[in-house]
Amino acid sequence: MEIGYYPGCSLESSAKEFDVSIRACFTKLGxxxxxxxxxxxxxxxxxxxxxxxxxxxxxxxxxxxxxEAKLQKILSPCPACHSHLIHVYNEVIRDPGLNQRLKNIVGKEFKKNSVSKHLLDFIKEDIGMERLKESITLPLKDLKVACYYGCLTRLPDVNIDDIENPMIMDKIIEAIGGEPIDWSYKTECCGASLSITRTEIVLRLVKPILEAAEEKGAECIVVACPLCQSNLETRQGDINKKYKTSFKIPVLYLSQLIGISQGINPAELGLNRLIINPTPLLLEKGIFEK
Amino acid sequence: MSYPSNSNIHLFRNEILNLCKQDVAKCIQCGKCSAGCPISPEMDIQPNQIIRLIQLNDREGVLRSNTIWLCASCETCSVRCPEKIEIATIMDILRKLSLEANIQAGEKNIVKFDQIFLDSIKKRGRVHELGLVIRYNLTTGQPWKDVHLGPIMFMKGKFSLLGHRIKELERVKEIFRLSRRIKSQE
Structure with missing residues (x-):
């Protein structure tokens, strides 16, 4: 199967490990x-x-x-990129006048033959849980995972799952041998780009998310968004300093955890690019061999 | 008893309705938008109050608030509104109206950040994250902001030093030239 791929700007730099791990586990899935x-x-x-x-x-x-490249489906790993692509697709179908206006701005007409899918959409609908399970060689041995969705399920035109209590990532974690924890902060906002402009707001928002995950026994957090990853992981040091806490909980991309369970080499999944190294945890759980 | 018959009292409500198809007249002031808003503690006017002020035709008061810039577009308000008013969509149009009206933004640095971000796209077709953060810090007079994260992010390969420039950059510049701030109603 060949599909289109829209990495988006973050996956070219700060979220490079999201990009490499998606490429690696999709190769495994054919x-x-x-x-x-x-x-x-x-x-x-x-x-x-x-x-x-x-x-x-x-x-x-x-x-x-x-x-033009004859790519009917486009995989967009970043929820914001995906929301924008699918929103424009839906809007031009709904409103021919808008399609005409955008054609005048961009210089060419979109014939509505390409549609974006998020990573979660794609795993659920195009790959399927069975095929995902078949690719697993190294189940996660009940690793306790907090699945964090942020605003993903609420974004315009996304429609992936239940808005207030999404379960799709939880089911994927279960399928690859992990144990998703039941917690109530999975769709709280991480503060998004306020991380740069009003950092103290993001620290205030992320602290209770980390607390809730730890309280329920999570050993790591899994995300499917570059901004969530950055806010939840990179800001832990700042949170510890400001609130005198001692968070050091790994925050991995979903594709990295899938890749680990598929037996892919950690370097190919960009585990070394994470700021909070998950390797000690994976060794301790016996998922990686000492 | 008579009611005021001034037809201008709904001007702002009608403007919002025309621009983004959201009718604030439906609001019952239940307050769910403000209760669920993650940023409400930092907002000078709460989201439900913004809607009320639009009903009351207080255009300037609304456009001067920091609320419209602090909104993170997390959409919690929109999905929880019992009257199905898309409050986040209203925040979007309010930001543009405040720029159109040349009103001093309640959060200057956020506007700066957004402008630098768009500038980066205009120059390369894509965003160069490292360049964006450096330029934002310098422009807003806080050169040392987040510098402590620099070494670890550099070591972890999270910065692309040069960034990418797309081939059809001229097309992107043309898109910037032709795009109107508020959607043309043609």
């Missing part, structure tokens, strides 16, 4: 990823905040590039 040629940034929240037509036309160009 899916080959073809990057959209010469893709551009989706505009992220700044375009959305400052310029309405820009927020629509930047993703529109990516849809055209995917369509």
């Amino acid at each position: 899916v080959s990823l073809k990057e959209i040629p010469d893709w551009n940034c989706c505009g992220a929240s700044p375009a959305h905040y400052l310029n309405e037509e820009l927020a629509l036309s930047l993703p529109y160009r990516n849809l055209i590039k995917a369509e």
Whole structure:
């Protein structure tokens, strides 16, 4: 199976390990990823905040590039990128006038033959739990995992799962041999880009999320968003300093945990790029051999 | 007894309705949006109050607030509103109206960040994260902000030093040139 791939800007730098681990575990699943040629940034929240037509036309160009490359499905690992791509797709179907306007801005018309899917969508619908389970050689041995979704299920046009109590990541963790914990902070907001502009707000928001995960016995947190990962992991030191706490809980990408359970070499999954090293935990649990 | 017949009292409500198809007149002031909002402690006007002020036609009061800039677009308010008002969508249009009206933003640095971010896309077609953070820090006069994270992020390969420039950059520049801040209603 060949599908389109839209990594987005974060996966080129701060979330490189999300990119490499997705590529590695999809290869194991027999899916080959073809990057959209010469893709551009989706505009992220700044375009959305400052310029309405820009927020629509930047993703529109990516849809055209995917369509020209005959890529009907596009895997977009970043929830925000995915939300923008799928929103524009739905809007132009709903409103032909908008399609005309965006065609005038971007210079070409999107014929609606390419559609974005998030990683969770794709695993659920296109790969399926059975095929995922068949690829597992190193089950996670009841590793206690807090599945953190953040705003993922609420984003416009995403429709992946129940909004207030999503379970799809929990089911994936179960399928690969882990033990998802039952907790009530899975959809609390991480503060997103306020991490740069109003850092103290993000520290205030992330602290109770980490506390809740630890309280329920989580040994690590798993995420499917580059911004969630960065806010939950990179800011732990700042939280410890400000609130005199001692958090040091690994925050992994879902694709990294899947890759580990598929027996993929840790270096190929970018585990060495995580700031809080999960290897001691994985050794202790006997998932990695000493 | 007579009621005021001034037809202008709904101007702001009608403006929002036209621009984003959200009708604040449906709001019953239950307060769920503010109760669930993760950023409400830092907001000078609570989300339900913003909706009330739109009903009351207080355009300037709303557009001057820091609320519209602090909103993280987490969408909790929108999905919980019993009247199905998309409050986060209203926040989006309010930001643009405040820029149109040239009102001093309640959170200057957030606007700065967004502008630098878009500038990065205009120059390369993609965002260069390291360049973005450095430029933001310098522009806002806080050069040492988060510098303590620099060494570890560098060691972990989380910075791409040069960043990528797309081939069809001219097309992206054209997109920037033609895109209007508020969607054309043509």
